Amino acid sequence: MKSIVILVSGRGSNMEAVVRANIPGARIAAVISNRADAAGLIFAARQGIETAVVAHTDYPERDRFDAALRDAIDVYAPDLVVLAGFMRVLGEGFVRHYAGRLLNIHPSLLPAFPGLHTHRRALAAGVKLHGASVHFVTPELDGGPIVIQAAVPVLPDDDEERLANRVLVEEHRIYPQAVRWFIEGRINIAEDGRVFVADACCPAFSLHLPPLDIG
Ligand code: GRF
Numbered sequence: 001m002k003s004i005v006i007l008v009s010g011r012g013s014n015m016e017a018v019v020r021a022n023i024p025g026a027r028i029a030a031v032i033s034n035r036a037d038a039a040g041l042i043f044a045a046r047q048g049i050e051t052a053v054v055a056h057t058d059y060p061e062r063d064r065f066d067a068a069l070r071d072a073i074d075v076y077a078p079d080l081v082v083l084a085g086f087m088r089v090l091g092e093g094f095v096r097h098y099a100g101r102l103l104n105i106h107p108s109l110l111p112a113f114p115g116l117h118t119h120r121r122a123l124a125a126g127v128k129l130h131g132a133s134v135h136f137v138t139p140e141l142d143g144g145p146i147v148i149q150a151a152v153p154v155l156p157d158d159d160e161e162r163l164a165n166r167v168l169v170e171e172h173r174i175y176p177q178a179v180r181w182f183i184e185g186r187i188n189i190a191e192d193g194r195v196f197v198a199d200a201c202c203p204a205f206s207l208h209l210p211p212l213d214i215g
Pocket of ligand 1: 008009010011012013014015084085086105106107132168171
């Protein structure tokens, strides 16, 4: 049985999607948050999952926070650490410690729009496709090897919230899929950073698009 620790900062809907997926061969050992008021902790506790809080406000220096978080995670000796709406940038030492076993979900089609406010920036840029990516975490912010992506259309009457909701539906589909592939040992990261999934049931992309009216 492989052990997973999930980190959240807020709502925790991606964590919930991973938990609800009941991935064979995996056990969610703990859900850890940097915020005591993260709603996701309530869901996790109700599921009987251990929860813990490592408050970033208790650690003025980032290195100390990273070290405390790492200690809290390593109690569970996880095979995989899943960042699910975890809103702190983690330092290089932390990221290297979990190299190859630290996944994140980012609400854009990377490498477009790394960082914050992705939906707002996608609307402002006028892109017609937007989406979400699950990737391995490396020291480069939102720059690690991409495992799976989902694309959605950007519609003319979208605002940030409508677009975010459309993307979120896809996040909840691709994150459990990526975690399942990891647990099944199907994911290989090539030297050049590209991810290959061995004998996958389904492709590493998902498109939910209306047909083109090209006559
Ligand atoms: C998601 O859109 C995720 O991609 C981003 O932050 C949001 C977290 O939502 N990193 P939730 O806490 O999983 O509901």
